[in-house]
Amino acid sequence: MDIMSLSEVEDSCLFRYRHFNKNTVKEILNKEIWHSDVNNLNDPFEFPIILDWSEIDRKDKSLLTKYAMHFDFLPLDEITYYCLNDKLDLLHSIINDNLHGASLAMKEYYESLYVCCFSKSLRDPLMWSHYSDGMKGLCIAYDKNILKGTNEYKNLNPVVYNKKPIEFLFKDFRTDKISSEFKYYDEVHKENRIAEPRLIRLNTFEHLYQKHERWAYEGEVRNIVDLDIPRSKRKDGALVKYPSDAIKAILVGCKMKGTKIKMIYRYCYYNKISLYIVSPDKRDYSILIKDLYIP
Structure with missing residues (x-):
C-alpha cells in the first residue's frame, strides 16, 4: 500500500x-x-426536480406534436390524425395524462436512489463541529481515484452550489422502454393496439448534484447509486462496498476518548494506515493536524 x-x-x-x-x-x-435514502439526508431541499409541462396547455399543434414524438407517446400516424382532424383537445389529454403518470414514476425513481456524501475539505472547522461530533469523532480519508475507478462509485461527482435550482430543458429528458406491454384503443384505426410503455428519465444525474449556496462550506462530493431494491425491501439506506486499499488516513478529533483513540491506533498500525489527531487553533480559528502514527 x-x-x-x-x-x-x-x-x-x-x-x-x-x-x-x-x-x-x-x-x-x-x-x-453507508448510502442514505434521499429522504433521510439532512437537507430538506435535496433533489429539486420541479417538472413544469404547463406549456402544452396552450394546445399548440406543433408543441403537442413535439412532446408526443419526443416521448414516443403515440405513433406518427395517430399524431397526424389528431392534428389534421382538429382533435387537439384529445391529443392534449393523452399527452397530459402520460406526462402526469410519467412524472410521478420519475419522482418515485429518483427518490429510490441512495446518496453518500464526502467533503473535499479536511480543514473546515464547521465540518468537524457539525459532522464529527464537535471533535469527539473522526474523519476518514478515501483515495478518490480508487473509489472513482469502481463501478459502485462511478457517479462520484462534486456538488454545484447555486441560488436557484438548474432549470430543466427539453433535451434533459429521454424515454426508456420497459418490458411489459399494454393494449389501448387506436382512435385512427378504430381498433385495439399493443403499445410499449415508457419511463421518462433524465439523461444524466446532473440535476441531483446541486444544493443551495448556503451549504457551500461543505465542499461536498457525492456518490449516487441505483441499487434496484424493491420498494417492499427498501430501508433508510444501504451499505456499499469499497476497495480495501481506499482508506489512506484516519484523523481523530482531540476530544475523542483515549480508549477509542487506542482502538483506532491499533487498526491503523496493523493495516499500515496513517493516523492523525486534529485540534482547534484558538489563535486564528483554524485546524491543527499532528501525526500519531505514520507507517
Missing part, C-alpha cells in the same frame, strides 16, 4: 466526517460506506 504524506492526502483524498459509533466502526472494518 502506498503511504501518502499529509499534503498528498489533502490533494488526493475525499473526506468523510463521522461520529465514533458502532456503525462507523463497521464501515471501516467491513470496507463499506
Whole structure:
C-alpha cells in the first residue's frame, strides 16, 4: 500500500466526517460506506426536480406534436390524425395524462436512489463541529481515484452550489422502454393496439448534484447509486462496498476518548494506515493536524 504524506492526502483524498459509533466502526472494518435514502439526508431541499409541462396547455399543434414524438407517446400516424382532424383537445389529454403518470414514476425513481456524501475539505472547522461530533469523532480519508475507478462509485461527482435550482430543458429528458406491454384503443384505426410503455428519465444525474449556496462550506462530493431494491425491501439506506486499499488516513478529533483513540491506533498500525489527531487553533480559528502514527 502506498503511504501518502499529509499534503498528498489533502490533494488526493475525499473526506468523510463521522461520529465514533458502532456503525462507523463497521464501515471501516467491513470496507463499506453507508448510502442514505434521499429522504433521510439532512437537507430538506435535496433533489429539486420541479417538472413544469404547463406549456402544452396552450394546445399548440406543433408543441403537442413535439412532446408526443419526443416521448414516443403515440405513433406518427395517430399524431397526424389528431392534428389534421382538429382533435387537439384529445391529443392534449393523452399527452397530459402520460406526462402526469410519467412524472410521478420519475419522482418515485429518483427518490429510490441512495446518496453518500464526502467533503473535499479536511480543514473546515464547521465540518468537524457539525459532522464529527464537535471533535469527539473522526474523519476518514478515501483515495478518490480508487473509489472513482469502481463501478459502485462511478457517479462520484462534486456538488454545484447555486441560488436557484438548474432549470430543466427539453433535451434533459429521454424515454426508456420497459418490458411489459399494454393494449389501448387506436382512435385512427378504430381498433385495439399493443403499445410499449415508457419511463421518462433524465439523461444524466446532473440535476441531483446541486444544493443551495448556503451549504457551500461543505465542499461536498457525492456518490449516487441505483441499487434496484424493491420498494417492499427498501430501508433508510444501504451499505456499499469499497476497495480495501481506499482508506489512506484516519484523523481523530482531540476530544475523542483515549480508549477509542487506542482502538483506532491499533487498526491503523496493523493495516499500515496513517493516523492523525486534529485540534482547534484558538489563535486564528483554524485546524491543527499532528501525526500519531505514520507507517
